[in-house]
Each structure stands twice: as C-alpha cells, then as structure tokens.
Amino acid sequence: MSVSVKKNKNGLFNKFLNFIEVVGNKLPHPVTLFAIFSLAVIVISAIAAALGLEVQYERMVDGEATMVTVTAVSLLTAAGIRQIFSEAVKNFTGFAPLGTVLVAMLGVGVAEGTGLVQAALRKLVLSTPRRLITAVVVFAGIMSNVASDAGYVVLVPLGALVFLSFKRHPLAGLAAAFAGVSGGFSANLMISTLDPLLGGISQQSAQLIQPEYLVQPTANWYFMIASTFLITIIGTIVTEKIVEPRLGAYEGDSVAEITSISKNESRGLIWAGLSLLAFVGVMMALTVPSNAILRSEAGELLKDSAFMAGLVPIIAAAFLIPGVAYGIASGTVKSDKDVASFMGKAMSSMGGYLVLAFVAAQFVKYFEWSNLGTILAVNGAELLKATNMTGIPMLIGFIIVAGFINLFIGSASAKWAIMAPVFVPMLMQIGYTPEFTQLAYRIGDSTTNIISPLMSYFAVIVAFAQKYDKKTGIGTLISAMIPYSIMFLIGWILLFVLWFALNLPLGPGAFIQM
Structure with a gap:
C-alpha cells in the first residue's frame, strides 16, 4: 500500500x-x-541487583497490614536465563491482550466478512450529521469501558472506519476512539469493572486507619459522570483542531464507500438488530435476577462473576450472532463454511500483531520479574511524600506522579495496590477521604495510558494504524496522542479543583472531607 500524507507543520x-x-x-x-x-x-x-536496590512499603496481606520488601532481581543470572527460556511460550500465551484480541476478532471477523459492519457504518454515516461524528466516536470510546478492554479491540478500528467513511483521515478517527477508550478510561456514565476493583484496594488501605471503613464501587460515580462529558468535549476539540489538521488529507488506498443501503442490506440489518435484541434478552436472563447463572455465588454481577470472566466471548457472540443473521438475510452467508471462512480470514489478518505480541509479552514480563516497576513506583510515592506539600498542590502533585508511574506500570490495580497503602492513610490523617484520594489517582492513571508503549494494548493500536499507513510506528502514534494526554490532564485537574472548591459529593454517600 502506498501512502502519502500531507501534514500541517505550522x-x-x-x-x-x-x-x-x-x-x-x-x-x-x-x-x-x-x-x-x-x-x-x-x-x-x-x-540494579548489583547495587542492591530495594524498597519497602506497607500493603494488605491476608487482611493484615504487612511491610513488604521488594528487591531488584537480576535476570542476567543462571536462574534468570533459565526463566527467560523456559517461560517464553507461557509469556506469549499469557499476554493479557492476546486472548482478548483473538477471541473478539472471531466475532468481529464474521460481522465484517458478511458485510454487517460496513452496512451499519454506512447507515451511521448517512444518519449522523458530520459535525457530531467526532463527539460520537469519542463518547462511544468512553462508554466502551463498561466492557473492560473490549473497546480497544472493537471500537478503535471502527473509529478509523467511521472517519474513512466520512472521507476524513482514518488515523484521526483511530486517535479519537483510542483517546476515548484509553485516555478516558476512568470516565463513564455507568459503573465499570474498574470501580469495584479499585474500591476494594482503597477500602483495605483505609482500614489501616479505620478498621470498619467501607468504600463502595459507586465512590466516584458523580465525578466520573461529569468527566464523561468533559473528556468527550476535549477529545472532540483536540481531534478537530490539532490532530486532524496535522495529519492533513488521507491519500492512501483504503476506501469506505458511502452508498445507499440496498433492500438486501436493509433486510440484513433488520435481522441483525432482531438477533442482537434476542441475544441481549438471553444475557439479561442470565445476569439480571439475583440468582442468575452468570452471577457469582454471592450474587455479585461485577465481582468474581462468570459474567465478568466471560465478557470477551460474550462480546464476540454479540458480533457473531448478528453477523450470521445479517449474512443469511442479505445472502452473503450460504452455509456454515462461509462463517468459518470469515473467521479464518480474520485470524490471518492478525499475523503481524502476533509477532509484535510475542516480543512485547517478553518485555512486559521481564520488567515484572526484575521488580524495576515496583521500585520506581514506591520511590516516586516516597518522593512526593517527602515534599511535605498539603492541600490541592499536593493532590495535583499526586495526580502527576500517578500519571508518570503509569508510563511504566500499565495495570491500574497493580499501581494502586502499591500507592494506596501509602497515600490513603496519609491523606485520611489530614482530613481527605479514601474516595477522594482514589479519584485523584484515577485521573493520573487514565491520562497517560495513550502515550505509554508499556500499556498492554499499545502494540495492538500500532498494528491497527498500520492497516492505513504501513509507515506508522510508535513515534506516529505517540505524537498523535500527546495532545490528548496533555489536554485531558489539564481539563481533568481543573474539574478536580472545581469539585474541591465547591465541596461536591463524589458519589452516593462519598465526600471529599472525612
């Protein structure tokens, strides 16, 4: 594919x-x-190991506060080299995004192969005003966080296709969707999978000071609802005023034709819609009742449930079933062989990503085994603590430190497990609730996701971008996402300060002051 992209360099x-x-x-x-x-x-x-680098920090172990010592581990030893060789395959197959991407692509591949995705996008293009499409893409990216990581696999490539359908640069659409999915990871109108996860860590840390303290999954809900609209507005402005003008006109070979919907396609869309409604009905029956099959044994929907554990195949089925229904109704599916063929084509298109995933998986694991990320995180937290700042300046500093550490440790829960036992009790003692500290952390954690090559799905996004420009590299993606990262951080901090000044509740029964 030959691609020539004219860029605004002023x-x-x-x-x-x-x-x-x-x-x-x-x-x-x-x-x-x-x-x-x-x-x-x-x-x-x-x-680092030769220098004897180590850190100590307090964390909850089996319900009790325990001082943990973490020492730098050399991988350049006999034991380290054995681990590098013996666990290489395990690192690859256990790479978090790998299963998510491949399983989701089974369903998405069928939806694309039958023509459902293209028809649905054309329907969207024909029915959505051009001036609103950027906001729709960013907003959809933010809302996809309800389904955990599914937005990376489904919505980011769709964002590129939507923009291409509007004769706009597909990489701008990809950037807008990625900004919503990842940069706005903590924002949402609904409670996501991240809320109970972080809330549980905050609660354990708070109980170091007050043993009966409870942190609810809805602890930051009100603020995150407001954040959804803020991030949508900022993401839209950055896309249209900075990112897209800089990319210039797209002159690649990829096209997305905008033609009227034929009778066969209209019939297919109706069948797809009805099958999706039926699928949603079945899923509601399996999740809504208090004793539903896909809930946990304790009746929880978001915590330790089969629903959350099986979310990726559920997402795949949500594309597969309507895709098959569309194909049958529109005539693009004649037999089960067609469906299997579409799945195979989807898998074959992931070859480049599989190669990238293999080496990325080794890097992430080596970083984890060496304990370098943990040492960096604890030292960063201690450095902030040593500044003796108080009030809003200290909280803003905390947000920035969390964002910096996020460049090196991708997991939101892993970072919070390290930082929460330090900062939650410390800020409780000067009058700030664990919910407020958790909120500050979430802002920093979200805003630098989109510029960190260590973020699990970064390699996936590069692979998606190379579909439209084979010359796309890490530099292209980071340079496109830096404006989002900066503006999200500034906008979120301003909202945070305003919320603090007005002393607004953070969520139901959750406040700023103790």
Whole structure:
C-alpha cells in the first residue's frame, strides 16, 4: 500500500509533535524495538541487583497490614536465563491482550466478512450529521469501558472506519476512539469493572486507619459522570483542531464507500438488530435476577462473576450472532463454511500483531520479574511524600506522579495496590477521604495510558494504524496522542479543583472531607 500524507507543520506545538514523530519513527520496527527494550531490562536488572536496590512499603496481606520488601532481581543470572527460556511460550500465551484480541476478532471477523459492519457504518454515516461524528466516536470510546478492554479491540478500528467513511483521515478517527477508550478510561456514565476493583484496594488501605471503613464501587460515580462529558468535549476539540489538521488529507488506498443501503442490506440489518435484541434478552436472563447463572455465588454481577470472566466471548457472540443473521438475510452467508471462512480470514489478518505480541509479552514480563516497576513506583510515592506539600498542590502533585508511574506500570490495580497503602492513610490523617484520594489517582492513571508503549494494548493500536499507513510506528502514534494526554490532564485537574472548591459529593454517600 502506498501512502502519502500531507501534514500541517505550522506552529511551535506542531513542530514539536512532528519532531516526536520523526524521532520515534526513526527507531527500529516496533518488533525490533521491543526486543531491544527486553535486552535493556535484562542488563539494567543486573546493574540494579548489583547495587542492591530495594524498597519497602506497607500493603494488605491476608487482611493484615504487612511491610513488604521488594528487591531488584537480576535476570542476567543462571536462574534468570533459565526463566527467560523456559517461560517464553507461557509469556506469549499469557499476554493479557492476546486472548482478548483473538477471541473478539472471531466475532468481529464474521460481522465484517458478511458485510454487517460496513452496512451499519454506512447507515451511521448517512444518519449522523458530520459535525457530531467526532463527539460520537469519542463518547462511544468512553462508554466502551463498561466492557473492560473490549473497546480497544472493537471500537478503535471502527473509529478509523467511521472517519474513512466520512472521507476524513482514518488515523484521526483511530486517535479519537483510542483517546476515548484509553485516555478516558476512568470516565463513564455507568459503573465499570474498574470501580469495584479499585474500591476494594482503597477500602483495605483505609482500614489501616479505620478498621470498619467501607468504600463502595459507586465512590466516584458523580465525578466520573461529569468527566464523561468533559473528556468527550476535549477529545472532540483536540481531534478537530490539532490532530486532524496535522495529519492533513488521507491519500492512501483504503476506501469506505458511502452508498445507499440496498433492500438486501436493509433486510440484513433488520435481522441483525432482531438477533442482537434476542441475544441481549438471553444475557439479561442470565445476569439480571439475583440468582442468575452468570452471577457469582454471592450474587455479585461485577465481582468474581462468570459474567465478568466471560465478557470477551460474550462480546464476540454479540458480533457473531448478528453477523450470521445479517449474512443469511442479505445472502452473503450460504452455509456454515462461509462463517468459518470469515473467521479464518480474520485470524490471518492478525499475523503481524502476533509477532509484535510475542516480543512485547517478553518485555512486559521481564520488567515484572526484575521488580524495576515496583521500585520506581514506591520511590516516586516516597518522593512526593517527602515534599511535605498539603492541600490541592499536593493532590495535583499526586495526580502527576500517578500519571508518570503509569508510563511504566500499565495495570491500574497493580499501581494502586502499591500507592494506596501509602497515600490513603496519609491523606485520611489530614482530613481527605479514601474516595477522594482514589479519584485523584484515577485521573493520573487514565491520562497517560495513550502515550505509554508499556500499556498492554499499545502494540495492538500500532498494528491497527498500520492497516492505513504501513509507515506508522510508535513515534506516529505517540505524537498523535500527546495532545490528548496533555489536554485531558489539564481539563481533568481543573474539574478536580472545581469539585474541591465547591465541596461536591463524589458519589452516593462519598465526600471529599472525612
């Protein structure tokens, strides 16, 4: 595919972004780059271990506060080298995004192969005003967080297709969707899977000071509802005023034709819609009743339930079933062989991603084994604590530190498990609730997701972007996402300060002050 992209290079900020892109793209291929990173971690781990680097921090272990010591582990030892070789396959097959992407693509591949996705997008294009489409993409990305990581696999590539359908640059659509899904990861109109996860860690940390303290999953709900609209507005402005003008006109070979919906396609869309409604009805029967099959033994829907554990195949089925129904009604599916063929084509298109996932998985695991991320996180927390700042300046500093640490540790819960036992009790003692501290952490954790190569799905997004521009590299993606990261951070901090000044409730029964 030959791609020529004319870019707007005017302005100091655009020159800075162009510099980031050029430098980033002069780096080796992402596969080679992750291999180099892996080797670097091995060497750095040996140096850190030789220097005896270690940290101590307090965390909850089996319900009790325990001082944990974490020491740098050298991978350049006999034991480390054995682990590198013996667990290479396990690292790959256990790479978190791998199963999510491949399983979801089974369903998405059928929906694309039968023509459902293309017909639905054309329907969207024909019925949505052009001026609203950017906001719709960003908002949909934010709302996809209810389904955990599914938005990365489903919505980000759809964002590119939607923009292409409007004769706009597909990478701008990809960036807008990625900004909503990942940069706005904590925002939502509904309670997501992240809320009970972080709430449980906050509760354990609060109980170091008050043993009976409870943190509800709805602890930050009101603020996150407001954040949904804020991030949608900022994401829309950044896309249309910074990212898309900088990309210029798309001159690649990929096209998305906007033609009227034929009778066969209309019939297919109706069948797809009815089958989706039927599927939703079945899922409600399996989840809504208090004793529903897909709930946990304790009756929970979001915590320890089969529904949450099986969310990825559920998402795949939500595409597969309407896709098959559409194909039968529109005539693109003649037999089960067609369905299997569409699945096979979807898998074959993921070859480049599989190669990238293998080396990325090794890098992430080496970083974890060496304990370098934990050491960095604890030292960052201690550094902030040592500044002796108080009030809003200290909380803003906490947000920035959380965002910085997020560049190196992708898991929101893993970082919070390290930081919460330090900051939740500390801030409780000066009058701030655990819910408020958790809120500050979530802002920092979300805003730098989109510029961290260590974020689990970063390699996936690069692979999606290369479909439209084979020259796309890590530099291209980071330079496109930096404006979102900066503006999300500024906008969210301003909302945070306003919320603090007005002393508004954070969620039902959750407040700023103790």
